[in-house]
Amino acid sequence: MDQTELLKAVNAIRWAHRIDLGGGIITPGDWNTPEILLRLQLPQDLSGQTVLDIACWDGFYSFAAEQRGAERVLATDSFIWQGGQKEGFLLAQRVLQSKVEEAEIDVLDLSPERVGVFDVVLFLGVLYHMKHPMLALERAASVTKRLLIVETVVDLRLPGKALAFYPGSELGRDETNWFGPTPAAVEGMLRAVGFSRVERVWPSAGRLRLWRALSLFGSKAVKRAVFHAYR
Numbered sequence: 001m002d003q004t005e006l007l008k009a010v011n012a013i014r015w016a017h018r019i020d021l022g023g024g025i026i027t028p029g030d031w032n033t034p035e036i037l038l039r040l041q042l043p044q045d046l047s048g049q050t051v052l053d054i055a056c057w058d059g060f061y062s063f064a065a066e067q068r069g070a071e072r073v074l075a076t077d078s079f080i081w082q083g084g085q086k087e088g089f090l091l092a093q094r095v096l097q098s099k100v101e102e103a104e105i106d107v108l109d110l111s112p113e114r115v116g117v118f119d120v121v122l123f124l125g126v127l128y129h130m131k132h133p134m135l136a137l138e139r140a141a142s143v144t145k146r147l148l149i150v151e152t153v154v155d156l157r158l159p160g161k162a163l164a165f166y167p168g169s170e171l172g173r174d175e176t177n178w179f180g181p182t183p184a185a186v187e188g189m190l191r192a193v194g195f196s197r198v199e200r201v202w203p204s205a206g207r208l209r210l211w212r213a214l215s216l217f218g219s220k221a222v223k224r225a226v227f228h229a230y231r
């Protein structure tokens with residue numbers, strides 16, 4: 001495919017992710033930025049590691065893991081791919097000549113028998129979409145050998161280890177958003193599904209205190225946080 005054809009193909013797709021396809025072509029999604037990649041603290045060197053990207057959408061993080069040397073990457077999704085939005089992933093995979101593997105599978109169907117187990121598992125932007133968040137984390141834990149990275153919405157309005165429930169479309173006008181846990185709830189849930197060490201890597205304690213304080217004065221109380229959970 002030449003650059004003109006590639007540009008035409010890129011422009012025909014509704015992208016979520018900004019993926020650098022080379023030759024000056026970057027897909028026009030708006031979700032992931034270099035800043036978010038830093039926040040995730042995805043290891044710079046993944047050589048020799050196997051990586052599972054659960055609910056990958058266009059696959060930005062899968063391709064990033066491959067570019068960081070991962071030995072095997074499996075990209076999975078179901079909801080958005082089954083809704084007809086898999087072309088982005090497939091095009092990027094082809095253009096990048098990527099060896100990232102793919103499986104169309106629901107989070108709740110993940111198991112060692114179905115997909116195997118992986119050194120590093122990415123669970124990014126998924127937890128709050130789950131109607132059964134503990135079950136989803138159990139499934140993610142079941143396929144994690146060493147490190148699970150969770151990026152999620154956190155709701156700072158509630159105290160302690162509480163979860164806000166969004167039965168309608170109150171979070172982001174999106175009916176597929178169900179729960180916003182507090183940061184302490186996410187940590188507790190990760191321990192409850194079997195991780196021995198859980199660290200919040202974003203935001204820092206100081207920034208979290210600031211967010212909480214500002215939320216009392218009307219600033220947005222639903223934020224995003226990143227956790228690393230180790231076996």
Ligand SMILES: C[S@@+](CC[C@H](N)C(=O)[O-])C[C@H]1O[C@@H](n2cnc3c(N)ncnc32)[C@H](O)[C@@H]1O
Nearest residue numbers: 055056057077078079080105106107124125129
């Ligand atoms: C907010 S997007 C996050 C995409 C990507 N992980 C990221 O961080 O940019 C949520 C993703 O979860 C997927 N998803 C939602 N429910 C799912 C389910 N039950 N099983 C598998 N994927 C699901 C959607 O298809 C979508 O790709």
